[in-house]
């Protein structure tokens with residue numbers, strides 16, 4: 001039997017990492033969200049039978065990061081369409097799991113979910129949770145995870161504290177003027193406190209949460 005035959009007969013679950021290409025302060029790479037989503041997706045496909053890893057979506061909705069060099073975005077509408085069309089094209093699957101690494105994709109995910117639920121598609125949208133609302137972008141949590149995953153891609157000599165106010169206090173200014181309006185270095189949190197050991201723990205916790213949500217959805 002060829003690999004294509006096996007895929008066709010078993011109707012596996014497709015796991016799609018959803019990343020981004022956006023500024024993550026001066027110290028982290030542009031594909032930070034993609035790397036994290038890919039790592040968690042990879043762990044899921046290693047841990048659960050009948051799962052199949054898709055290539056990650058590398059450029060999504062990052063409009064809130066415009067004004068920072070390097071950021072690329074295809075916007076919420078296009079991201080929504082990508083999520084919907086990937087599911088519709090994967091007719092050989094029993095279901096699709098999107099592992100999302102970028103908070104700015106939430107509106108696209110909500111819109112896609114509405115359409116796919118209406119289509120009666122079997123889809124799980126998953127995003128990591130449990131990070132403090134004072135540490136939401138390129139701060140202690142994300143930098144710790146990257147130190148654990150890909151230390152040579154992190155330049156801690158450039159890490160500097162950003163805006164550490166709770167998200168609720170800055171969200172209106174952010175919606176109006178993007179991250180630029182609330183943080184000149186693009187950071188929301190304090191990456192100088194990051195440590196690889198904390199990153200490993202966070203990855204373990206996220207993987208645990210993902211597996212539990214997957215099992216619940218797939219039961």
Ligand SMILES: [Zn+2]
Pocket residue numbers: 024032033101102137138142
């Ligand atoms: Zn990020």
